[in-house]
Amino acid sequence: MKLRQMCALGAIAVTLGVATPAVANSQLAVLMQEGRRLVEAGSYDQALAVYQQLLQSDSRNPRVHSALGFIYAQRGQFAEAARAYQQAIELDRQNPDFYYALGYSLGMMGENHGAAAAYRQAIRLNNRNAQAYEGLAVILARLGDPQGAIQAYRSVISLEPRSWSAHKGLGVLLLQQRNVAEALTTLRQAARLAPNNASVQLNLGMALLAAGDPASGWQAIDQAMAMGQRDLDLLEQIAELAAAANEPQRAVQAYRRMISLNPERLLTYIQLGDLLMQQNNPLEAAATYRQITRISPTNPEGFYKLGRALAVQGRRSEARSAYQTALKLYREQNNPQGETKVKEAMHQRN
Structure with a gap:
């Protein structure tokens, strides 16, 4: 906080x-x-x-x-x-x-x-x-x-009594203490006092999910995303929450919005690419990882992940090229653990 x-x-x-x-x-x-x-x-x-x-x-x-x-x-x-x-x-x-x-x-x-x-x-x-x-x-x-x-x-x-921030802070702490019923009451009051506050809506949504009301919970979280379109921290919270709750489309939407706000942040591409791979979408994952190699051509992790996404698609020649670049960069950076995982991946896919 x-x-x-x-x-x-x-x-x-x-x-x-x-x-x-x-x-x-x-x-x-x-x-x-x-x-x-x-x-x-x-x-x-x-x-x-x-x-x-x-x-x-x-x-x-x-x-x-x-x-x-x-x-x-x-x-x-x-x-x-x-x-x-x-x-x-x-x-x-x-x-x-x-x-x-x-x-x-x-x-x-x-x-x-x-x-x-x-x-x-x-x-x-x-x-x-x-x-x-x-x-x-x-x-x-x-x-x-x-x-x-x-x-x-x-x-x-x-x-x-009309301090929305105090109601929000109290609600968040009560939710952390697993006092869901009181947290929900408190966060609802915060939302009444600050109906256009994205962070309040996000925490209200989390309380609703914890209370066993997923429809209302995700509705509040969707409102939070709409309100916080330029808040990177809030969008990341939503993306991670959605990914953990098996709501991949919401997570993808949040990550893509983050990329539009900060197209140079490598971690977001990694998070999005990994999620796409988990969702058996290696085509879009490869496109996402390729962005990492363009933004940071000396980052071996981007080439390694690109190789994995290409290999899953059966594009073995392209995958081998990406793996070889990753291997070269890991060697230059004196990273034996990185070298080992690339060699294992090349052996598995080729």
Whole structure:
């Protein structure tokens, strides 16, 4: 699971604040106002320069440090953001927004234990902050504490009953815990709150399948695919789910859509080709594997798989040529295991 970056950064923006009594003279007040204006306009490079200038004259103002943290987070510089928020906390240990922002930044770095501690402190200082509970839920799920994450999501829902993301997160965890009935109820509520969200539809479909309603389940998954036509991660989830559930046509459709979005991703061609081979469709599998050899002519696996697909069709001369290329490339790459499997394939088919 990922933190909801735009929503989180929106909440972090409150840490920018306004000029405080520490900004006593008019020049610093003007700089603070200009920095905030630039941030709100999305001019982060210019805003960074302004706040760095402010820091030289007003280094004890925690809002200046938090503003720098926000800018760094917007630029994806989460280590720098975390350091800035830690400095803000050193100067003001009672501001829950600083701890929330620190938790977000640490979470984006994968520093999950630190993120959990920061979110918990944010909640201690303000137990009405639904986003802090949601951030904590995401981190606890990462840390392998599903019960803690479930409790945190329930806190979000009690504070914000219309939070579709909290309903979705809770539903996913309940499904993982095999609490199918409650997961289904929760995910249905998420779908009512966010009817056009592809990820919600996908998870609702999975819950329906688990509840023994395949017709409704695949209908929801098909809706998810239609909604998420440009979401590679979601399409891959659907493809893998469909392949495992013996729904090859859905899987093929998802893989083909992935290829149209990212025609250079070799793994997708391999996954599609292997599925086509499992479905006794070596003709289309060969065409798929051949794409690998064109995109990456030094990849021996593409030639090996192409050889297998051609051999199954009885196209022995073409298969032998593909195998020989694969063998040559495996040798050049000092891969004896690869050489062995090609030799075995050549012996079996020739």
